[in-house]
Every structure is written in structure tokens, then in C-alpha cells.
Amino acid sequence: MISAAVAAAAVGFVPVTAQAAGPSADAGRPATATSPAATAGSAQGAGALDASAQEAAKEAAAKDVAAKLATVTAPAGTPRAAARAQQSEYFEVGMGTSTSYAHTVGLATSVATDLANSFVRYDVDWGDGTKDDESGPAAELVYLRHTYAEVGSHKITITATDLLAKVTSTTTKEVVVDGSEFTPHAPTRLLDTRDGTGTATSAGHPVAPYTTTRVKVGGNAGIPAGVTAVALNLTATNTSAAGHVIAYASGKQRPTTSNVNFAAGRTVPNLAVVPVGEDGYVELANRSEGSADLIADVTGYFTRSAAGGYTSVKPSRLVDTRQGLGTAAAGRIAGQTTFGVQIAGQGGLPAKGVTAVALNVTATGPKDSGHLTVFPSDQQAPSTSSVNFAAGQTVANSVIVPVGPDGRINVRNGAWSPADVIVDVTGYYSADGKAAYLPMEPRRMYDSRTSGLPLAGQAYHHESVWTSGRALEALVLNTTVTNPRGSGHLSVAPDPNTLADYIDGKAVRPTPPDSSVLNWTKDATVANLVQASTGGTGVVDFWNRGWEQTDLIVDLYGMYDKN
16 A cells, blocks of 8 residues: 555645646736846746646646546555555556647646655656656656647547556547647628627627627638637728727627727728637727627637648738739729639749638728729639728728639639739648747737827837747737827838847847838728738838828737747
8 A cells, every 4th residue: 555655745736726737927018128127037038937837737747647546545445545455566657738829838847656666767658649658756856858840639648657566558649739820711700780690690780889799710711629819801881980809709808999980870890819718709899989790700720730830921012903903904903803813933932732821901092982802813802891982082901812723813803993002921721830829918009199209200110029939930910090180001010139139238220111001081090900020030011101190099909930
């Protein structure tokens, strides 16, 4: 029978309060690039995250060992005690795990035994063809950490061996890492409150002021249950007052961020990458004093299984019909017509393997109101929209769209009159993409209104995030310009300077990119999603390319982690 000393030691492993295995609360916490305190916090954040993950794994291992120990110390006469009575000695290995970053798992292990002075070798098979080993006294927890090349479920096997008695024990566990990868979806309408699509009633009705409607994502339109996030093109229309829409996971508290900003009587779209609740739903809150119709079109979703990883590229222009770039000739695209765009092999993208592409699509100089629809080349034009515009308006919107097998996409001008079209590429998804997505609870990263210092004309603002040891590929942000004194456009690009360069006063002025993220006119409020590359420094620049000052708001929704 196991000794009382060993029993007491094993029970002592159990924490008073167990922590859930997963990233720490500070993972990805934003900090401004101009704050020296943020730098110190960043260094501490990495250590804090590692310590949190290690403690979570150790606590889980302690519970596992204690549970197995309970089968030995059960009262005489119980089935468990009878089974153990047939053993001459007790030697059983326990395992606890925690996940952090997109691809990493921490593992803690120890052995409960009545062997005197037991010294144990632990052989760990991580389930991906790699193995590790570690040794230590049986009563002490051993911690190991492993980073997988791919997301998804991995079977971990630990074999513990007493080096003197040659007694062994084996335990296994399936672990799913935190990262999610992208699966393209044919553009499909999930919600339209105008006609009742996706609502609880067959008849359409607008969303009342300061109320919420729900969008079923998991288990809808061929989307599997258990998705972690979804790419939705959200549109507010028939708006009776100015306001904004907030998209967030069902079951979570409504954040203070925004996704779509609108004025009364305007139709405004914006792409959103939204976490999905455990029940498979996304909430859309109408934060205005008037009613509004809301539309949600899906173009893809994220799951914790191998699919498409993300790769950012230097923002570059693929199409500009004003100049004939990417088209047969210069000139507006006629109403009710479609043109193709070569994606594979262009703008830094590979010639093969691209499953979906992240674009910024702009309509400019339209003769009348209408919309653009972006869709894969091998499909018919869907009834969804990607960019909505009024006559004479310049409107940009981020688009994530599947790429056809020929490496092309199509753009359709759904208006009855001509319009110019601009297409900028920012990244792509592919089976060999290394970066997996980590959704976050939306949080406000920067708001120039709180500092009272608007972004001056032709100036830029730089931002950094706590990487906590991550190898970041890109950030998923929603950028909003408000209170502009004149017209202009916003550009976003990685900064060649490091955070330390800014703190030490050694930063040099970067060169702004040629691409644009959103366009505005005087006094307008305009928002657009940006999948912003962090480059090699982890610092991102936001450029006011107008000549007059404007306020800038940046909301953080998630990050792509390469590890």
C-alpha cells in the first residue's frame, strides 16, 4: 500500500483554486508605442504568460495525480481498494496541460508511487513525430513545453520509468492548441432584416434603437459547429439616425468597440472578423437612437483544425481602372458588368496554393448609387454585396474572398451606371501558411479623442502590442476616422523602426505606402477593417494622407501568430 508520506505529498499538489488551461488574461494586451512603461510591461508580459501557462499545467497535473491517488487511498472494501490490493507496488504517472499562443502546449507531469527514493525518466511523444525526455524525483513536477507546426488536435503520450526498479507507467491525452485556421466560404447571406432572412420571423423588420439581433453562424449554410470566428461583411441600411454597429460573440459582454459607423439615410458596409459564441451565434448591436436594417454576408470562417494559414504581404495595388492597371483598358467599369482579376502570382502572392485573399476594394467616381460584389472566378455572382456606394462617393471596404482554381476572382459592378474600381492586396490564406488566428475580446487600442491630439495632416501614428513572446504575422484591427477637417485617406503599413527606436529617439520617418485603407470627406465618420502586417519590428503605422487633421480610433480584434 502507498505510504502516508507519499499520499500527503501528492494531495499537496492540488491547488486551492485551479486555473483553466489557456492563454493568460494579458495575452495580446495593447500598449501604445510611445509609452516607455509599455516597453517594461511588454517584457514582464512575456514572463507572466509563460509563468501562467506553466502554473496551469502544473495544477492540472496535480489534479490528475491526486485523482489517481484516490484509487489507492480509497476505504477498505471498495472496488478501487480491492483492485489495488493485488498490486505489490504503486507507480502511476499523471499529466496536466495548458495551451498558449497559437501552436504551443505546456505539459507538467509527476508520478505517485510508494517506491522509496524513486527517480523517474519521462519519455514524451508529442504526437507529431517529435519526442522529448526529462528526469527527476517522482514527487517533483516536471514541466516541458512544445510548439506544433500545425494547429488542431494532438495526442500526447508520456511513459514514466523508475530508473532503479524499472517499473513503468503510461498515460495519454488529446490536446487542441489555441490557434485557428481559415476556410473560405462562397459569399452567402446569413442575415437580412429587410426580408427576414436569418431572423426569428418570416417577415422583415429593422433592428430597433439600442437593441440587438443575432446571426446564426455555426451549423448554418454549411458552416460547421464549433467555429471560433467568422468573416462577415456587415451592412447597415435604411438607417433613421446616426450610430454604429457592434459585432461580438454571443454570451459575451458587449464591448465598447465599433464595427460599422453610419449616418442617417446612408448604406454603409464593413468587414468584421468576429469571435463566435459557444452556441454558434454572433450578436449585432444597433447603437443608435433610430432603427436600422442589418445585413450579414459570410465569406469564410475559422476553426481549430488544419485549413488555411495567413501570410501578410506588403500592401500593393492590383487594380486601378482609372489608369488601366489590372484591366484591359483604362476607364470606369460599366454598370451590371463583371471583370476578372488575376490574384495568384501577383502582388507578392505565390503562383499556386492561394485559397483566399485579403483585399481592400474601393469604388470611386460612381455615376449613381450601387454596390460591388467580389466573388471567386468559378462561381456565379451571388446576391451579396462587398462595397456599397452613393453617386459621386469614394468608399473602401476590406474583403476576404475565396480564389478560384484558376487563381482569379471576379468583381461585379451591381449599379446601373459606371464606376471606377481599385483593388489593393494585403495578404492571403494557403495550406502552407504559417500564421494561425487568435481571436480576442474586442478592445480599444487607441483613440486620439481621449488625448485631445488629432492626427495632423500627412502625419502618422505608430502602435505596438504586447507580443508576449509571439511571432506575430499581422493584427486584425478596425480603424475609424472621425471629425476630419477635410478630405483624405488612411494608409496602414508596418514600421521599419522598433519600439526601442522611438523610446530612445532614434526612429527615422518611414515612407508611407501607396495603398489606402479608407477614404473620407470633411466631417464624416468612416470605418474599415485592416489586417495589418507587423513586419519585423512589431510596430504598425497609421498615416493621415489628407492635408487636414482628423481623429483616429483603432480597435483590436485578434492576431495571427506564426510561432
